[in-house]
Amino acid sequence: MIANALQALPTMARTEVPIASHGVLAIRTRQLGRGRLKLAIGAGAPGESMSTMGLRVRAQADAEVAEAPPENRAFKTADAFCLISGDEVLVLVEGMRISVVESYLSQLLAKANQPAGHSAFEFHPVGDQDQEAILADEGVKELKLSGTAYQAETELARVEYGDTAESIIFRLWAETKDRVRSLLSEQVENERERQVLAEHWADLNITTTIQARGGSRGEPVVLESMRNAGMELIDERPDNVNVTLVTEKGTTISGSSLVLGKFVNLSRNDERNDLPYMDVFLALEQYQAELIQQRRWHG
Known part of the structure; x- marks a missing residue:
């Protein structure tokens, strides 16, 4: 369903969906192949400035200074990454709840004019x-x-x-x-x-x-x-x-x-608050392989 929807939403701008608690969510990267779809979803509040901390301040207190984002950019405040195969979904989140990802994907299907029944889907955790x-x-x-x-x-x-x-x-x-x-x-x-x-x-x-x-x-x-x-x-x-x-x-x-799941340790990109999406996708693929080996993956 999601892969079909993305054909109707070919650009990142078309995938933007407002979510009250996170500003705007959009798909920053998409990869389709080998029977699975991988998504990197980012969240940021348009126009919202970000506080900065002074360095080498000679006073006792720091001055409150906030930097506005560049034009047509938003400071990214949360990430979610998905691996979708059939009806099975693996989700890795940072700063975002899985229910927000569920809501976003549901609204994305509606935005792509998919059948009403498709956007009514729900995530159901798989028990251990x-x-x-x-x-x-x-x-x-x-x-x-x-x-x-x-x-x-x-x-x-x-x-x-x-x-x-x-x-x-x-x-x-x-x-x-x-x-x-x-x-x-x-x-x-x-x-x-x-x-x-x-x-x-x-x-x-x-x-x-x-x-x-x-x-x-x-x-x-x-x-x-x-x-x-x-x-x-x-x-x-x-x-x-x-x-x-x-x-x-x-x-x-x-x-x-x-509930089936695991913690993974990932390094960030140099001088950025980004998780390298290729590293995240690899971690999701490796966990999928584990679940397949354990006969717990049915996608």
Whole structure:
């Protein structure tokens, strides 16, 4: 679908799509061949200046100076790279959530006048079968959530990307943060102090544990509900929170490990904030080869 859409959008300018949280997204590089499509997507806010830091400043404080971007350019603030083969997609992101990539590609299909049903597609994470099997076999007796009290703009704008946060983990974390912020704000006497407190929510770490009474010998319906909550992490994971599951047999599983994925180390281009797209594409191809060897790739 995406390859067909790009035939109708032959230039980078034609692929520009405004996304409220990121300014404008566009495809900076495209490569089609060997049955797969590789994309480098960039994000930047048109006309937005970028702050600079003074060097060899003789005063005690730096002067606030911002540089405007060159004409017909925007400072790039985020990247996403995709490898698409059939219905399978690998995504590598920096400074951008995968749901933003999903929204962008959906709007790109609509912009290319593709059939309405095509632009209604959704990304569905592929679960790690080994971790899923452990969870299904051993159940869950404990859920640990940890993160800061900071309310990111991406959380506030989640509905923009069609993410309704139905997951119990989403709701637990959101309600926990809201309750903590509310209780602490009540302890502050005036509005100015409350504003200062709100500016420092990121300095406040929150950890909460949900544990079945009696552990692995707890009430079966309680343990079943906790196992189901853990399994939901395969399809939907909260932003800005670390989730750890402890099974009834004591096995510890991180929420992120339930979905197939890996971390890669990449070097940037010299004197630029760019990731070399050829290096990224190679990393995606190598991971695709791993998944094919493991019989986990069906594209």
